[in-house]
Amino acid sequence: MKAIINIGLKKGVLDSAGKAAHHTLDTVGFKDIVKDVRIGKQVVMELNCTDEETAREEATKMCEQLLANTVIEDYEIIIEA
Amino acid sequence: MKVTVLQFPGTNCEYDTKYAFEKLGAEVEILWHEETTLPADTDLVVAPGGFSYGDYLRSGALAKFAPIMDAVKEYAANGGKVLGICNGFQILTETGLLPGALKRNDNLHFISKHHHLKVINNDNAFLSELNVGEVVDIPVAHHDGNYFIDEAGLEELKANGQILLQYCDKDGVNQVLNGSVEQIAGVCNKEKNVFGLMPHPERAMETLLGCDDGVKMLQGFFK
Numbered sequence: 001m002k003a004i005i006n007i008g009l010k011k012g013v014l015d016s017a018g019k020a021a022h023h024t025l026d027t028v029g030f031k032d033i034v035k036d037v038r039i040g041k042q043v044v045m046e047l048n049c050t051d052e053e054t055a056r057e058e059a060t061k062m063c064e065q066l067l068a069n070t071v072i073e074d075y076e077i078i079i080e081a
Numbered sequence: 082m083k084v085t086v087l088q089f090p091g092t093n094c095e096y097d098t099k100y101a102f103e104k105l106g107a108e109v110e111i112l113w114h115e116e117t118t119l120p121a122d123t124d125l126v127v128a129p130g131g132f133s134y135g136d137y138l139r140s141g142a143l144a145k146f147a148p149i150m151d152a153v154k155e156y157a158a159n160g161g162k163v164l165g166i167c168n169g170f171q172i173l174t175e176t177g178l179l180p181g182a183l184k185r186n187d188n189l190h191f192i193s194k195h196h197h198l199k200v201i202n203n204d205n206a207f208l209s210e211l212n213v214g215e216v217v218d219i220p221v222a223h224h225d226g227n228y229f230i231d232e233a234g235l236e237e238l239k240a241n242g243q244i245l246l247q248y249c250d251k252d253g254v255n256q257v258l259n260g261s262v263e264q265i266a267g268v269c270n271k272e273k274n275v276f277g278l279m280p281h282p283e284r285a286m287e288t289l290l291g292c293d294d295g296v297k298m299l300q301g302f303f304k
Binding site: 009013014016066067 | 143
């Protein structure tokens with residue numbers, strides 16, 4: 001199975017890079033369409049298992065222990081066959 | 082006084098830190114991260130500055146799983162004194178030995194310059210040689226020094242006297258440097274045996290090199 005993990009700063013934690021990109025998008029003609037920009041990171045991994053529930057459980061442990069800093073970051077896990 | 086300075090791949094302030102503590106009279110040992118025990122006579126463990134593991138994933142995130150860190154956690158749990166400077170501070174927050182987290186600087190720049198700091202609490206082993214409100218001039222050099230803690234955590238820091246230092250101007254007026262919550266530059270744990278700060282006192286040890294305010298800071302550990 002494949003796990004796609006999206007990690008980004010929590011709501012309420014200032015995302016300076018997102019803000020800077022938003023500002024630049026505004027100045028190059030996207031002011032009316034862009035409401036908010038958040039920049040994070042994506043971890044894609046191949047997992048040695050066939051069961052979606054196990055894949056999600058293991059990926060959650062990885063996020064809690066290492067991949068995300070839950071003081072400032074949220075994560076979202078997408079499991080694909 | 083025996084100081085053990087940790088060395089991870091990518092650490093680059095271990096020799097400055099050794100110099101600083103030796104200047105103050107300590108015996109200093111640099112300890113490679115693959116070791117699993119601390120020297121038995123260690124009085125202070127220092128996690129120095131640098132870019133451990135290339136700052137991959139997040140600054141300090143990979144170092145928390147280095148073989149030596151279990152011994153450091155046990156040492157701290159038994160009341161041993163631990164100091165994290167810059168990347169060392171990031172490692173200690175990632176490890177959970179200190180509250181909060183260090184984010185990318187708000188202006189997204191690497192900031193490298195001298196800056197003034199104000200002492201907020203001195204009833205601890207680190208800053209006991211300084212007075213509350215005293216201003217010191219210490220270099221900063223970091224990309225991820227923007228201290229974050231949620232409101233409940235901040236109230237707890239204040240209630241327990243855990244805020245050590247704030248960024249300020251030469252007159253002690255708070256000054257925004259990197260976006261840190263309340264301009265916090267350093268904190269300690271509730272038990273006051275684990276300390277972390279982004280500025281580099283070990284780079285302020287000689288008037289010949291600009292300033293020796295770091296001497297007053299690090300001397301606290303020798304009492």
